Amino acid sequence: MNMKEVxxxxxxxxMSSEKVLSNMNKLHICIFxxxxxxxxxxxxxxxxxxxxxxxxxxxxxxxFVNKLENVNVYQSRLDEKQMIELFLEKKYNFVVxxxxxFAKIVTANIMKATDYCNIEYLRVVRESVVDMKxxxxxxxxECVLYLNDKEGNILLTTGxxxxxxxxxxxxxxxxxxxxxxxxxxxxxxxIELGFSNKNIICMxxxxxxxxxxxxxxxxxxxxxxxxxxxxxxxxxxxxxxCIKTGAECLVIRKPDESGLTLDEIINYFNIKR
Numbered sequence: 001m002n003m004k005e006v007x008x009x010x011x012x013x014x015m016s017s018e019k020v021l022s023n024m025n026k027l028h029i030c031i032f033x034x035x036x037x038x039x040x041x042x043x044x045x046x047x048x049x050x051x052x053x054x055x056x057x058x059x060x061x062x063x064f065v066n067k068l069e070n071v072n073v074y075q076s077r078l079d080e081k082q083m084i085e086l087f088l089e090k091k092y093n094f095v096v097x098x099x100x101x102f103a104k105i106v107t108a109n110i111m112k113a114t115d116y117c118n119i120e121y122l123r124v125v126r127e128s129v130v131d132m133k134x135x136x137x138x139x140x141x142e143c144v145l146y147l148n149d150k151e152g153n154i155l156l157t158t159g160x161x162x163x164x165x166x167x168x169x170x171x172x173x174x175x176x177x178x179x180x181x182x183x184x185x186x187x188x189x190x191i192e193l194g195f196s197n198k199n200i201i202c203m204x205x206x207x208x209x210x211x212x213x214x215x216x217x218x219x220x221x222x223x224x225x226x227x228x229x230x231x232x233x234x235x236x237x238x239x240x241x242c243i244k245t246g247a248e249c250l251v252i253r254k255p256d257e258s259g260l261t262l263d264e265i266i267n268y269f270n271i272k273r
Contacts, residue, residue: 027051027093030086032110034058036233037124037262038098046070048271053090057106058183083113096265098124101254102227122268123259126230131239134249136228140165143225143250152222155179155215157238158252159227160186163193166225177219179203206234212241221247228254 027050031038034056045052046068054073067073078086087095097110107123114121137143140162147154148168153175156166160180169176173196180186182202190200201215216224224247229235242249266273 028090029053029094029096030090030092031055031096031098032106033098033100033103033124035098035100035124035126037126038096040262041096041098041124041265042071043068044266044271044273045269048269050269050271053092078109080109080113083109084116087113087117087119092119094120094122096122096124097259101126101229101257104255107257122265123257124262124265125257125259126233126254127261128228128254129231129235129239131235131249131251133243134239134251136251136253138253140252143252144169146250147223147225150223153177153220154223154225155219155221155247157224157226160189163190163195167193167195173199177201177221179215207237209237209240209244212237213244216241216245216247221245223248223250225250225252227252 029045029050029052031042031052031054038054042052042054049070052071054071055078056073056075057077058075095110095114097107099106099110111121135146137146140158144166148170154169154177156163156176156178160178160183163178163180166172166176173194176195177199178190178195179201180190182204187200187202191197199219212224215221224238224242226235226238226249228251239249241247260268
């Protein structure tokens with residue numbers, strides 16, 4: 001992250017909290033993202049009688065959002081121009097970015113739109129779990145190069161969005177298994193990219209250590225590929241299942257970012273859990 005981006009986040013995160021400490025229930029807050037942190041935050045805001053608009057990218061994610069008082073849920077993907085139009089219309093007091101840490105384009109659009117509209121931007125950051133028994137890579141491409149020198153089956157748990165970056169793996173159609181969300185679009189993408197139907201696992205988490213272990217053993221995976229995440233993202237269960245089965249856990253590092261943890265944002269708003 002360059003100094004301009006760091007200063008941007010600090011400038012927005014350290015604004016005077018006087019408006020937060022008074023008349024909280026009169027505020028209108030916008031949240032982007034269907035992550036665990038985003039869902040927890042809007043549930044907390046609902047309990048504190050704060051009007052909240054939650055934007056989720058997929059229809060699949062929307063079905064896991066409980067209907068709560070004071071919360072409007074929208075299933076919509078917005079570009080920068082659409083965000084600006086929304087912010088000017090709604091006149092939010094705060095915009096909270098709780099999107100996935102790998103959703104860099106969406107985060108960049110939110111930052112630029114809030115800056116244009118002079119609305120305070122708050123980024124929710126995940127506290128990642130680091131396991132020294134895992135092998136870390138800065139990019140997916142580096143991970144692919146490493147795997148091309150190895151033999152054995154591979155379990156991909158990185159989602160459907162980046163599957164195109166794995167298609168050049170040696171013997172991809174035979175030894176690569178993908179675990180994706182049970183969405184028609186994800187399954188269609190996997191098949192179109194050439195992944196074998198019998199090697200596609202459509203399941204919704206969270207996944208326990210025992211379930212991960214069973215899947216690894218069933219497909220005889222020697223490698224599990226995942227993205228750097230927090231404990232809420234199921235990272236610990238994946239790492240522990242690799243230890244138990246002898247598979248190697250390969251981790252794609254998340255981009256560097258600055259912001260506030262969920263607890264810090266709750267404290268910043270001066271509200272109760």
